[in-house]
Amino acid sequence: MDTLDPSLIGHASALERVARALNVPVAGFLSERPAYDANDLLALLRLWSEIKDDQGRNRVLEIARQAAGRGGYKACA
Structure with missing residues (x-):
């Protein structure tokens, strides 16, 4: 499909x-x-589009960077 x-x-x-x-x-x-769970990815993208302020987006990015780093991802810029 x-x-x-x-x-x-x-x-x-x-x-x-x-x-x-x-x-x-x-x-x-x-x-x-x-x-991967495409529904979770789509939900994350939809939620991201609803975060209107830079502070909120920066908090989400920091959490994502930390989680990715714990998984071994090094290229978190």
């Missing part, structure tokens, strides 16, 4: 940017059995 979910059509360029940042193909987001 490599078709774009209709709810994502307006967000295709954002999806492409996310895929590049994660170094994964866009098709990985569209497969029926992703290696």
Whole structure:
């Protein structure tokens, strides 16, 4: 199933940017059995878009960087 979910059509360029940042193909987001929970990723992206202030976004980024660092991710910029 490599078709774009209709709810994502307006967000295709954002999806492409996310895929590049994660170094994964866009098709990985569209497969029926992703290696991650796509619903959680979509929820995170939707929540992120609702955070309007820089302080809130910075707090979320810091938490994400810490969690990624505990998982061994080193390129947290």
